[in-house]
Amino acid sequence: MTLFRQIYSLLFGLFLLVVASLGYVQFNETRNFLTSQMESDLNNVSHSLGLMLVPALESGDMATVETMVNVIFEGGYYQQVTLTWLIDGKQQTWKNDIHINDVPRWFTSLDLFPAIEKETTITSGWLQLAQLKISAHPGFGYHELWRVISNTIIVFSILFLIAIFSARVGLTWILKPLHAIAEHAKSIAKREFGPDMPLPNTLELRDVVTAFNSMSSQLKKIFHSLDEEVTALRKKNLVDQVSDLPNRQYMTDRLNSWLSEPGSGAIMLVQLDWLEQVHSKYGYQVRDATIKLLAAQLQQSLSEFTSVIARIAAYEFTFLVTNAEREELSKYLQTLIRTINQEMIKADCKPNEDYAIGIAERVEQCTPSELLSRADNALQKALQSDTVYHWFESSEQQLFTREQWREKLSVAINQKQFMFRWQPVQIYGRDGTLQHELFCQLQVGDTIVHAGQFMPYVELLSLGSLLDRCLIEKVLEQKLLEKTPNILAVNLTHQSIGDSEFHDWLDKCLKKAKHHGRLAFEIQESSIYGDPEASKALCAIIRDNGATFGIDHFGRQFGSMTYLQTLRPSYVKLDLSFAQFETNQHNAELCRALINVARGLDIDVIATGIQQESQLQHFDILKIQGYQGYIAPPENIA
Numbered sequence: 230m231t232l233f234r235q236i237y238s239l240l241f242g243l244f245l246l247v248v249a250s251l252g253y254v255q256f257n258e259t260r261n262f263l264t265s266q267m268e269s270d271l272n273n274v275s276h277s278l279g280l281m282l283v284p285a286l287e288s289g290d291m292a293t294v295e296t297m298v299n300v301i302f303e304g305g306y307y308q309q310v311t312l313t314w315l316i317d318g319k320q321q322t323w324k325n326d327i328h329i330n331d332v333p334r335w336f337t338s339l340d341l342f343p344a345i346e347k348e349t350t351i352t353s354g355w356l357q358l359a360q361l362k363i364s365a366h367p368g369f370g371y372h373e374l375w376r377v378i379s380n381t382i383i384v385f386s387i388l389f390l391i392a393i394f395s396a397r398v399g400l401t402w403i404l405k406p407l408h409a410i411a412e413h414a415k416s417i418a419k420r421e422f423g424p425d426m427p428l429p430n431t432l433e434l435r436d437v438v439t440a441f442n443s444m445s446s447q448l449k450k451i452f453h454s455l456d457e458e459v460t461a462l463r464k465k466n467l468v469d470q471v472s473d474l475p476n477r478q479y480m481t482d483r484l485n486s487w488l489s490e491p492g493s494g495a496i497m498l499v500q501l502d503w504l505e506q507v508h509s510k511y512g513y514q515v516r517d518a519t520i521k522l523l524a525a526q527l528q529q530s531l532s533e534f535t536s537v538i539a540r541i542a543a544y545e546f547t548f549l550v551t552n553a554e555r556e557e558l559s560k561y562l563q564t565l566i567r568t569i570n571q572e573m574i575k576a577d578c579k580p581n582e583d584y585a586i587g588i589a590e591r592v593e594q595c596t597p598s599e600l601l602s603r604a605d606n607a608l609q610k611a612l613q614s615d616t617v618y619h620w621f622e623s624s625e626q627q628l629f630t631r632e633q634w635r636e637k638l639s640v641a642i643n644q645k646q647f648m649f650r651w652q653p654v655q656i657y658g659r660d661g662t663l664q665h666e667l668f669c670q671l672q673v674g675d676t677i678v679h680a681g682q683f684m685p686y687v688e689l690l691s692l693g694s695l696l697d698r699c700l701i702e703k704v705l706e707q708k709l710l711e712k713t714p715n716i717l718a719v720n721l722t723h724q725s726i727g728d729s730e731f732h733d734w735l736d737k738c739l740k741k742a743k744h745h746g747r748l749a750f751e752i753q754e755s756s757i758y759g760d761p762e763a764s765k766a767l768c769a770i771i772r773d774n775g776a777t778f779g780i781d782h783f784g785r786q787f788g789s790m791t792y793l794q795t796l797r798p799s800y801v802k803l804d805l806s807f808a809q810f811e812t813n814q815h816n817a818e819l820c821r822a823l824i825n826v827a828r829g830l831d832i833d834v835i836a837t838g839i840q841q842e843s844q845l846q847h848f849d850i851l852k853i854q855g856y857q858g859y860i861a862p863p864e865n866i867a
Contacts (some may be wrong), residue, residue: 236404240396248385252378259377260341263370267345269307271365274301275347276776279361282312282351286358289706298323305367313360315350329368332375341374342367365460377679406434408708413441456790469540471517472524475787480539480547482599482806482816486785489805492685494535495590497548497559498604500612501569503583504544508577512808513799521573530568534561548743552688554631555590566617585611586618598746598781628678634686641698642692649709652863654835654855657848663835664716664749665711668863669700693722693732701735705742712832712866716777719747726756727763734768739774749799757796758786767798779835784823793830801827802853805838806856817847824851825847 231678263637278301285293299312302325314718325750345365351358413426425442428435467479478679484496490547500585501523509515520540527538527546534557537549550561570580587608589600603621611619629637641647651665671678687696701719704710710717725731742748750771757780771778783801795800807820827834836848848856 232237236400237396240400241393243418244389244392244396248389252381252385256374256378256383259374260370263373264342265492267342267367267370268364271307271345271347271363274307275349275361276294276365276673278310278363279349282361283353283358286314286351287353287371290728294321301363306366307363308366309362309364309792311360311362313362315357324364329372331372332368336375337368337371338582342370347710353447356777362388363706371641377402377638378728380412381642397761403431405429406431406438410434410437414443436591443463450795452829455822455829459819459826461789462822466816469786472520472540474524474528474546475537477547478542480537480541480549481597482809483537483549483785484600485809486782486805487549488496488591488595488600490599490803491681493591493685493689494549494551494553495588496600496603497550497562497565498587498608499546499548499565499569499584500608501546501584503573503576503578506578506583506698519572520574520647521575526568526572527565530564531643532563534564537559546630549577552685557783558588558590562586562618576586583615587611587621590619592625594625608659628682631686632691634683637671637689638690638692638696640686642695643677645703645706646671647700649704649707649865649866650863652711652857653715653861654718654857655861656843657836657855662713662715663833664718666718666751666857667700667704667715667720688724691724693724694728696720696735697725697731701738704748705738705744710744713722714747716749718751720751720781721756721767723753723756723759726752726767727760732763732767735767736770736774739771744776746775746777751779751781751800751802754780754782754804756790757792761792761795764792768798772797783827783834784819790823792828793832794826797830799833800835802835802857803853808836808838808844821851824853828852847865 238308275362278297281297282294285297286289294312298312301310302305307325309325311320312322313320334377343351344360344396345367348362349362349366351361409426409429425445426438428438467475467482487494504516504520507519508693524538525541531538531548534553535551537551539547539549541547548561548565548577550558553561566581569584573580573582587604587606587610589603589607591600603623607619607621611617647669648671650668650670652668653665655661655665669680669749671683687693697719704719705719739748752764752767768778777799778796779800779802780796781802782804784807785804803820803823807816807823808817824834833854834851835855835857836853837857839845839860840858841858844858844860845856
């Protein structure tokens with residue numbers, strides 16, 4: 230029971246006790262007063278009637294006696310009059326049946342008034358004429374008592390309603406700061422640190438509010454310190470100190486992650502020998518300043534493309550261009566060459582000289598070392614032939630052209646031809662499954678095409694929202710939630726995050742679907758950084774409809790982790806690069822900091838890319854909730 234209800238109940242009980250006490254006292258006082266009044270009236274009537282009957286009794290006039298007694302009966306509440314003649318012992322009795330109006334019968338049957346009788350002797354001088362006995366009727370008492378009690382109940386009821394309403398309004402106003410404290414405490418429990426609460430007027434609550442504000446401030450500082458620790462570790466381990474670009478280690482991790490998931494694009498290795506001329510002419514300080522300016526200009530001019538720029542050696546840069554085909558890669562290359570030439574002119578160097586670019590496009594089943602080797606071969610050929618750039622030409626042919634993919638994907642989406650597999654997410658430290666993540670595939674003729682082959686074209690052809698609708702509808706139609714007691718996770722494409730029509734559709738779909746809170750959606754961290762407002766709106770829709778969501782590739786992007794406080798995901802999945810402790814020892818420290826940030830907000834952490842049991846040992850002290858990888862590969866849905 231809430232404090233408001235407890236105080237309200239206490240006031241309610243006290244008021245009832247006071248009213249009952251006052252009513253009881255009023256009832257007894259009124260009854261005693263009426264009893265005394267009836268006794269006094271009976272005494273007066275008995276004395277008056279005795280005096281009036283003396284002449285009639287002396288003369289033996291029975292008619293006069295009869296008339297006088299009837300007058301008495303008609304003028305008051307008297308039940309019976311008995312007259313006994315003492316001379317001959319003759320007795321006369323008069324009875325009066327009085328009906329009490331406006332008084333319930335059950336009330337008159339309570340015997341609230343005792344029998345009241347008055348017996349007197351009528352005398353004439355020393356001669357005793359008769360014995361007069363009068364019994365009062367309690368009807369007058371019941372009538373008056375009922376009237377007083379009824380009026381009292383009405384008045385008390387009105388006062389009771391006024392008092393209860395006033396108490397409710399007053400308690401609501403008095404306890405308003407306490408309610409605010411409770412809501413603030415709930416927010417703190419959810420790791421939501423808002424602005425400090427204003428101090429209330431109630432002195433007893435000021436200390437409580439001050440304590441809560443202090444606690445919220447300290448927790449907020451702890452979270453920000455963890456966020457700053459993550460930023461510092463990233464800058465220390467993954468950022469080149471001269472250019473402020475990602476370093477070789479980050480590029481290697483990102484390349485591994487990129488090749489482990491569906492995608493398209495290319496990697497470009499750039500060797501800038503003209504920077505050595507700047508060094509020899511002006512010294513290392515001017516060279517470093519030139520590198521910093523070049524890096525800033527490259528980031529600015531190439532910002533319209535989806536790419537990662539890294540400095541991997543003194544005069545070597547790497548450009549990882551994702552979600553791009555040959556046409557867009559050519560535009561990227563032209564922009565890159567133009568930017569380098571502009572910076573060379575500023576440094577008093579000749580454009581299109583003393584630098585080379587090697588380009589290698591991504592192909593299916595390509596490992597990071599193979600792709601880097603092809604890009605390096607292309608770079609060496611460009612240097613040998615004294616050309617600005619060289620493409621590594623792969624003999625592998627694409628399965629379909631872009632237009633063929635458009636046609637096939639459009640048909641597959643409209644006819645819902647996609648098939649599902651799922652991969653279990655294991656509970657860390659004990660047997661059991663935390664959730665199942667869905668993967669889709671498509672049968673083209675006799676060939677099974679996996680998501681890694683067609684998802685790049687889904688993104689290039691802007692079919693992401695339509696594909697997500699198709700897959701969600703098929704999940705619900707096939708009742709896949711009934712085939713597992715665990716949460717079922719569906720990945721959302723980047724296009725769906727910023728599509729307001731998809732938001733509206735998903736809202737209506739989840740309202741109709743009986744998912745019982747076991748449907749989850751995974752959003753890539755890059756999508757959140759790319760469009761934070763749209764991500765916030767979509768996550769609100771998912772949460773409001775009882776579903777859950779998680780963040781995929783957690784820790785891949787550079788930036789603050791404060792979005793976790795805003796979005797409040799149920800879980801995060803660490804980027805694949807954090808599973809490689811054996812080759813990337815510095816990842817352990819950064820991984821620990823990322824996990825601490827998530828755990829500090831009560832968010833579950835799932836490690837991905839786990840291939841062997843030995844990899845799990847590195848997570849023993851990090852307290853993750855689950856793990857996923859080809860240690861438990863995708864399975865066909867039974």
